[in-house]
Amino acid sequence: DAGVIQSPRHEVTEMGQEVTLRCKPISGHDYLFWYRQTMMRGLELLIYFNNNVPIDDSGMPEDRFSAKMPNASFSTLKIQPSEPRDSAVYFCASSQDRVGQPQHFGDGTRLSIL
């Protein structure tokens, strides 16, 4: 079975540019999560969706960050304008809509903002 698919795997861009990260969750999973991982702050939950609806975006650092889930098989995380401090690994994860189900993670996108 296909796991969570993220693209691109690596992104290098200059500050001020718009960055779009993409995620395809596992089919049949109703929850989708976006995380950011840095050495300083570890794994941080940015936002999560249930049935394509954003439930909690309290982890989104600034208005420069936005996330959408137009359908059950696709989500985007956008940063506009990007800044060097946004450099991190961004993970997408999905889980089934049953209590206690594990989250399954994509391979992550390593983002570098120059």
Added chain:
Amino acid sequence: AQKVTQAQTEISVVEKEDVTLDCVYETRDTTYYLFWYKQPPSGELVFLIRRNSFDEQNEISGRYSWNFQKSTSSFNFTITASQVVDSAVYFCALTRNNAGNMLTFGGGTRLMVKP
């Protein structure tokens, strides 16, 4: 509020040694779930195991074993006869009985297994 503490930030062992990774958690919930994830040098996060708060049986899977003790709020992970391929960062995590399976992660333990 929930909290997961992995006091060991880094552990170094020699191949074939046994190693235990500690995880202590705090929660006010009576029903909750605990997880371990592995993050190898390649960077992906791999789900290893889930345990619910009503199941205190220890679990063994090959060289891996997990010891859940509710009395001490601990969910420790032991690797027997460690191998170089076990080198990774290991995360312990906790979720509530609701809240969309949101995970509270510990800070992770970096395990280095030397040949």
